[in-house]
Amino acid sequence: xxxxxxxxxxxxxxxPKLYADENxxxxxxxxxxxxxxxxxxxxxxxxxGGKDDVFHWEWANKYQRVLLTLDRDFLSNxxxxxxxxxxxxxxxxxxxxxxxxINAILEKMVSLLKLQNREYFRFKKIIAYPKRMTIQTxxxxxxxxxxxxxx
Numbered sequence: 001x002x003x004x005x006x007x008x009x010x011x012x013x014x015x016p017k018l019y020a021d022e023n024x025x026x027x028x029x030x031x032x033x034x035x036x037x038x039x040x041x042x043x044x045x046x047x048x049g050g051k052d053d054v055f056h057w058e059w060a061n062k063y064q065r066v067l068l069t070l071d072r073d074f075l076s077n078x079x080x081x082x083x084x085x086x087x088x089x090x091x092x093x094x095x096x097x098x099x100x101x102i103n104a105i106l107e108k109m110v111s112l113l114k115l116q117n118r119e120y121f122r123f124k125k126i127i128a129y130p131k132r133m134t135i136q137t138x139x140x141x142x143x144x145x146x147x148x149x150x151x
Contacts, residue, residue: 016087016118019065022049024091027099030104035110039068053079061086066121070097075127078108082138087121091128105130108151 003108018039022030029041041050042056057110060067066087067074074080074090089109093101105128125136134148 008058014118016113016116016121017057017063017065018068018089018113019060019063020051020068023052023070024068025099025102028102031099031103031106032110032113035114037110037113040065057085058131060088062142064118066118070102071149072127077125077138078123082123082125082136082144083142084116085123085125087123088125089128090125093130101130109133 003107010103015038018032018037020039020041024041026041026044029039029044032039040046042051045075048055048059054069055056056069057067061084064086066089068089068091070091070093072090072092074088074094080088091102091105109128123138127134128135130151132148132150134146136144136146140143
């Protein structure tokens with residue numbers, strides 16, 4: 001969509017802002033920034049090295065950022081409830097985990113990150129694998145639904 005297609009009485013939607021915990025490689029941050037994705041890295045940008053999962057989750061939510069992580073602990077909806085999140089993206093790759101494997105998945109996600117407004121990610125957990133992604137969503141009653149999409 002070009003700016004000429006946006007009605008004058010409507011502002012363009014707000015893109016999601018991301019926050020990557022310390023498990024995400026700096027090369028992945030550079031890759032996303034090259035695609036014009038707004039992202040902060042816990043260590044490189046904010047000096048949050050050594051912080052626990054709860055710290056990263058709470059910080060991302062406080063500043064309304066989608067948490068990007070490789071940490072499978074965030075799969076737990078009991079520890080990290082969907083109804084309390086601005087969004088979580090968990091990248092799962094087979095070992096050995098490399099920045100290039102992660103970038104291959106992120107490349108598939110760039111259009112989602114650019115086309116959806118940040119409200120889309122609220123109450124969602126996206127688990128991204130090399131060949132598919134699963135989107136978990138919580139409704140207002142707390143019921144979690146799940147949808148899997150092949151790349």
